[in-house]
Amino acid sequence: MKFAETTIPPQAGTARPPKSIAASQLAKLVDLGIALSAEHDRSALHQRILKAAREFTNADGGSLYLLNGxxxxxxxxxxxxxxxxxxxxDGNQQEYPFPxxxxxxxxxxxxxxNIASHVAxxxxxxxxxxxxxxxxxxxxGTRRFDAATGYRSQSFLTVPLKSARGRVLGVLQLINARREDGTVxxxxxxxxxxxTALTSQSAVALENRRLLQSQRDLIDSFVRILAQGIDAKSPHTGAHCERVPVLAKMLAQAAVDQKNGPFADFSLSEQEWYELDLAAWLHDIGKIVTPEHVVEKATKLxxxxxxxxxxRTRFEVLLRDAEIDMLRRQLAGEDQAICEADFAARRDELRAQFELVAQSNIGSENLDLSTIVAIRDIATQTWQRNFDRTAGLSWAESSRMTSEEAAIxxxxxxxxxxxxRQDQxxxxxxxGEIYNLSIPRGTLTPEERTIINDHVVLTQDMLEQLPFPPGLRNVPGIAGNHHEKMDGSGYPRGLRGEDMGALEKIMVIADIFEALTAVDRPYKKPKMLSECIDILGRMRDDNKIDSDLFELFLTSGAYREYGDTYLRPDQRDDVDIRHYLRNA
Structure with missing residues (x-):
């Protein structure tokens, strides 16, 4: 494109008075407008605006002010x-010059x-x-600044930054125009x-960046509200969605900082950091539809x-029945000592049976076959119900009974x-009570574990429906693959290590470590830091998590930094990381 020259008569004593606005200046202005529109870094954008204005006017100095919210x-x-x-x-408190x-x-x-506020x-x-x-x-204020620095502020050009709609976004102030020889x-x-054309372009660039930033802020706020909502569903898993991003970014930063080793060439762009942050906050979004009583299931029943x-109430009923039977036998003339001995034996039997049932309900230990058989034997005992079991039921609960069952x-x-029971x-x-009490390990039945595991599938499905821009296309994968394992035994896709990127593997470790160290889970006691590291070490040995990332997690001190911030003091014991380093 060729620009026509516009002749401008020179003015005595002005800064490099142009004989004309050359085509090169107009071309430079156009190029600058394109560059300003493409600049996403806020500080770099401010620098470009001020630098260009100073170059056009040969100003000795200048300042940029923007309106607050x-x-x-x-x-x-x-x-x-x-x-x-x-x-x-701005942000440099030691040199911050102006309030x-x-x-x-x-x-x-x-x-x-004030001239700046007047222009605004x-x-x-x-x-x-x-x-x-x-x-x-x-x-x-200018005079005080001059007195403190020995400077002499003389000529000022103060220009508003107006958007296309005429809204003032800020003020550009240039100081001391100069000739070629430096004379002010x-x-x-x-x-x-x-x-003015430059500041108009600058205002458009600033407004576009603000609009993009406001959209990003809205997305970030929405994501965090979703995560907080998921955590709020269960007081026992609260803050999980907040802490996993912290851990993930700690480990990612350790990989970026590594100068020698497997991550010496690893780096993340600003966009990739943002991908990781969003994915970490959204990794459990599928739990929004997971029933709370499954997520929080602390006991088998x-x-x-x-x-x-x-x-327990039924056991109490059986004990009362045994006591009544003892008293009735005595009233009928049977030997008191025999009656009391029979009652004592029955009482001890019921207590032992309830203790076994209650202990099995906790789910902290593996249940052997003999215990399962004993539970089934205990279940065969009967107690007398005297009231209508169909009374006071909801429509949904009543619908699970046939008319014949309801009549009985x-x-x-x-x-x-x-x-x-069938209606259970x-x-x-x-x-079913017997079915749940017979769970071999933990508190979840296979069906409930499937429901828990399905939150990952739901996470992937929900995130894949969102129109992520090109720079964020990896968010569903990073978020949804946090239960995959290096050996392919994870879920839901059964990916192997070679199928996953570094950020996905980082998410795996972050999710596991947060769950291990958490103190608010109802189904387990808080673990010591050394126990958590030992579990991760065994998972590394079993090829469940990435070995290089696990060792980086230790050698970088990220595990300790997180522990010092988020673990209780009584959890923070010493860890001898040399035990887990293969080349130590």
């Missing part, structure tokens, strides 16, 4: 000055005393030849249209509540001490 103040973002050899950005500029005074009136309020460009001789604006001169008014209390259950009758099987789960 409620548009009540101008906040400093960046300052450059060649003479003072200073380059300062926010209020747009309104204490009485609520507009602040037209009016949207007008202000060109000051000499700040020390200017009327109408308060330059006392006023800013040429004829350069103002070029700077637990559904909405622990049914061991109902079972409405009358008094004998019932087994423990049972597996619903929603693909068998809640």
């Amino acid at each position: 409620d548009e009540s103040e101008l906040h400093f973002r960046i300052m450059e000055n060649d003479t003072l050899q200073r380059y300062v950005v 926010p500029v209020p747009l309104y005074l204490a009485d609520g009136s507009p602040n037209h005393e 309020l009016t949207g007008e460009t202000i060109n000051i030849v000499d700040a020390y001789a200017a009327d109408g604006f308060d330059f006392s 001169i006023p800013f040429d008014p004829m350069i103002e249209p070029l700077i 637990e559904t909405i509540h622990n049914r061991i209390h109902e079972v 259950l409405s009358q008094p009758g004998a019932e087994p001490l423990l049972s597996d 099987v619903y929603n693909h789960v068998n809640n």
Whole structure:
């Protein structure tokens, strides 16, 4: 594209007065607009804006201010000055030069005393030849700055950054235009249209970035609300979705920081970091539809509540029956000592039986076949029910009985001490008492474990329906593969190590370690840090988790850093990591 030259008559004493706005300047402005639109880094964008404005005007220095969220103040973002050899950005507390500029005074009136706030309020460009001789604006702050630095602020060009809709987003202030020999001169008014065009492009770029950032903030907030909602479903797994991202990023950072070893060439772009963060927060999103009583199942008989209390009541009934039988026999004339001995034997038997049932209900130990047989023998005992068992039921519970069953259950009758009734099987789960008490290990039946495992499938299905942009296409895989294993024994896809990327393997370790170290699980006691590392070590030896990442987790100290922050003091014991390093 060829740009026509626009002739501008020179003005005496102005900064490099252009004989014309050359096609090269216009081309540079166009190129700059493209570059500004493509820049996603906030600090780099601010730097580009200020640098371009200074180059166009040959300004010695300049500052960029942007309006805060409620548009009540101008906040400093960046300052450059060649003479003072200073380059300062916001966030550098040691060199932070300027406080926010209020747009309104204490009485609520507009602040037209400060030149920057005036420009922000009016949207007008202000060109000051000499700040020390200017009327109408308060330059006392400038004078104090000059006195402290030995600088001499003279010419000022203060320009609003207006969006395409005319909204002022900030203010660009240039200081001390210069000739080629460095002499300070006023800013040429004829350069103002070029700077206005530049600030307009800058405002568009800033507004686009703000819109993108606001969309990202909305996504992040939505993701965190979902994760918090999942954690809030169960007080026993609370904060899991918050802590897994912490662990995942710790381990990923350790891989990025490694200079020698298997991760010496490993790096993550800003977009890949964001992918990992989103995936870690969303890795259990499928649990949003997992029943709470399955997630929280602390004992084998637990559904909405622990049914061991109902079972204990039946044992109490049998004990009362035994006592009544003893008293009746005595009233009938039988020998008192024999009656009491029989009652004592029955009482001891019931107590032993209930103790076995109660201990089996906890699920902390492997259940052997003899115990399962004993539970089934105990279940055959009967107790007398005298009330209608169909009374007070919900429509759904009543519908699980046939009319014949309901007719029988409405009358008094004998019932087994423990049972597996047909009406206890619903929603693909068998809640039968004998069936659940016979679980060999843990508290979950095979059906319930499938429901728990299915949260990963649901996570993948839900995330794959979301229109992730190209830079985030890996989120469903990173989030949904956190139960896969290196040897292919994981679920739901049975992936092997070679099928997974580094971030997926990081998620596997982060999810396992958080679950091992958690103190809020109802089905297990809190483990010591050394126990958790030992379990991970055995999983490494069994080719369940990545060996290089496990050793990096230890040698980087990430396990200790996490433990010191999130584990209870009584969990933080010493760990001899040399025991787990293969080349130690």
